[in-house]
Amino acid sequence: MELRAFQDLIRDIYFQRDSRRGSDKTFLWFLEEVGELIRSYRREEQEKIDSEMADVIAWLASVANLLGVDLESALLKKYPRVCPLCSSAPCTCPFI
Numbered sequence: 001m002e003l004r005a006f007q008d009l010i011r012d013i014y015f016q017r018d019s020r021r022g023s024d025k026t027f028l029w030f031l032e033e034v035g036e037l038i039r040s041y042r043r044e045e046q047e048k049i050d051s052e053m054a055d056v057i058a059w060l061a062s063v064a065n066l067l068g069v070d071l072e073s074a075l076l077k078k079y080p081r082v083c084p085l086c087s088s089a090p091c092t093c094p095f096i
Contacts, residue, residue: 003072010061023066030059 001009018026037052039045064071078084083091 003075004070006057007061007064007071010058011065014062015065018062018066023063026059026066027063030056030063033059 021029033052033055037049037056040048040052061071063069064074082089083093085091086093
């Protein structure tokens with residue numbers, strides 16, 4: 001599934017609920033999901049990591065929908081198929 005299609009799917013399913021919750025509270029839910037991902041990662045709970053990553057992306061799409069951000073366009077603008085710093089693919093930036 002393309003990113004734009006996924007963002008549209010999340011909008012179709014959740015936009016009405018997200019709108020009632022508001023962008024601030026929806027953003028807090030996103031952060032909570034990031035916290036759950038961190039916890040699963042640190043505990044090396046491999047069976048939970050994929051589910052938590054999916055939740056993070058879904059909540060990020062919800063926030064983007066509320067803020068009117070097209071994630072696919074924003075990603076391609078920021079990362080135009082090359083590293084935004086060195087303009088290479090793969091990246092040739094010095095490793096620090």
